[in-house]
Amino acid sequence: MRIHLNPNPNPATEADRNAKIAEGGFGKYYTDNMLIAQWSEGKGWSDAELKAYGPLSLDPATSVLHYGQEIFEGLKAYGQPDGGISLFRPDANGERFAKSAARMALPELPVEDFVKTVTELVKSESKWVPKNVGESLYIRPFMIATEVGLGVRPSNHATYLVITTPASAYFNPNKAVTVWISTEFVRAAQGGTGAAKTGGNYAGSLLAQKQAAAEGCDQVVWLDATERKWVEEMGGMNLYFIKGSGKDATVFTPKLTGTLLAGVTRDSILRVAKDLGYKVEEGMLSVEQWRDGVASGEITEIFACGTAAVVSPIGAAKSAQGTWKTGDGEPGPITGQIRNHLLGIQHGTIEDKHGWNVKVI
Numbered sequence: 001m002r003i004h005l006n007p008n009p010n011p012a013t014e015a016d017r018n019a020k021i022a023e024g025g026f027g028k029y030y031t032d033n034m035l036i037a038q039w040s041e042g043k044g045w046s047d048a049e050l051k052a053y054g055p056l057s058l059d060p061a062t063s064v065l066h067y068g069q070e071i072f073e074g075l076k077a078y079g080q081p082d083g084g085i086s087l088f089r090p091d092a093n094g095e096r097f098a099k100s101a102a103r104m105a106l107p108e109l110p111v112e113d114f115v116k117t118v119t120e121l122v123k124s125e126s127k128w129v130p131k132n133v134g135e136s137l138y139i140r141p142f143m144i145a146t147e148v149g150l151g152v153r154p155s156n157h158a159t160y161l162v163i164t165t166p167a168s169a170y171f172n173p174n175k176a177v178t179v180w181i182s183t184e185f186v187r188a189a190q191g192g193t194g195a196a197k198t199g200g201n202y203a204g205s206l207l208a209q210k211q212a213a214a215e216g217c218d219q220v221v222w223l224d225a226t227e228r229k230w231v232e233e234m235g236g237m238n239l240y241f242i243k244g245s246g247k248d249a250t251v252f253t254p255k256l257t258g259t260l261l262a263g264v265t266r267d268s269i270l271r272v273a274k275d276l277g278y279k280v281e282e283g284m285l286s287v288e289q290w291r292d293g294v295a296s297g298e299i300t301e302i303f304a305c306g307t308a309a310v311v312s313p314i315g316a317a318k319s320a321q322g323t324w325k326t327g328d329g330e331p332g333p334i335t336g337q338i339r340n341h342l343l344g345i346q347h348g349t350i351e352d353k354h355g356w357n358v359k360v361i
């Protein structure tokens with residue numbers, strides 16, 4: 001895929017840019033440029049264009065607006081000690097983007113084109129990459145069905161875009177969150193779209209999120225659709241449970257049954273935990289095992305993980321059956337160790353022995 005550079009002739013001033021970066025938060029300000037490419041049936045992918053960030057003009061009958069045929073990704077660019085910038089495992093996001101596309105009957109973008117377009121945009125927006133640990137430039141590639149018409153069928157036209165936004169820590173890592181275990185609503189069922197990163201999964205989750213907030217909780221935990229028994233994910237993040245403590249601890253995560261989203265952070269933590277000398281395990285954990293495990297002290301720490309927040313400790317869980325604290329409710333030591341190790345690799349202060357960082361500049 002060739003990329004035509006047609007950058008914004010009026011980028012933000014240095015003062016404006018630095019003020020926006022310093023304000024922090026997540027997804028409030030977007031950088032000067034975006035990247036866009038078109039696909040059509042028969043012709044395939046067009047060249048990409050890097051141009052000024054700005055609104056799209058869409059016919060009101062554009063299919064994505066009606067039937068939600070869309071996919072997205074989320075990854076980050078991190079400042080490095082030498083002043084350079086690296087992407088974290090962009091190939092893994094590219095592979096997942098292609099899988100999501102296949103599931104949603106959208107055209108697959110070759111992984112090398114995904115990595116190339118993301119790299120080129122980050123290079124052009126490099127002044128927007130924050131410098132502090134825990135901060136980054138969040139990259140949002142996405143694809144929408146852009147055939148015009150209300151007929152229900154896989155779109156014969158698609159638009160791929162990449163936008164970027166400076167991000168500070170998404171959740172406060174020193175504050176453990178409380179989660180609501182939903183038994184009324186489910187996120188994904190076997191045969192559905194749970195393993196694809198598609199907006200509809202999020203749209204369907206918002207009512208449960210609202211219910212969680214009404215229960216005084218920060219996030220929703222999803223159970224399997226069939227038995228409403230097995231723990232799957234939290235909001236847009238995967239879950240980890242620490243069993244035992246110290247160097248004999250086991251780092252456990254629910255296995256990928258086909259309904260969970262395979263997080264890049266989840267996969268990275270499986271390897272980091274092993275590198276740190278812990279036993280790692282993927283399996284099934286029921287709500288009863290969660291409740292009994294924290295009560296007996298077998299489960300000592302729980303955290304959620306994903307690109308946006310990296311690692312977020314879970315201090316308590318609430319369900320229709322009651323509230324169960326994790327340990328003393330404060331973030332645990334292994335959670336902190338894993339978080340710091342992963343962030344260290346991403347920021348270039350800990351050896352990247354798996355070759356995960358891809359240099360942009």
Ligand SMILES: *Cc1c(COP(=O)(O)O)cnc(C)c1O
Nearest residue numbers: 236237238261263264265306307
């Ligand atoms: C994106 C996402 C995750 C986390 O994936 P990462 O690659 O680690 O960011 C987990 N669950 C859901 C539902 C997601 O959409």
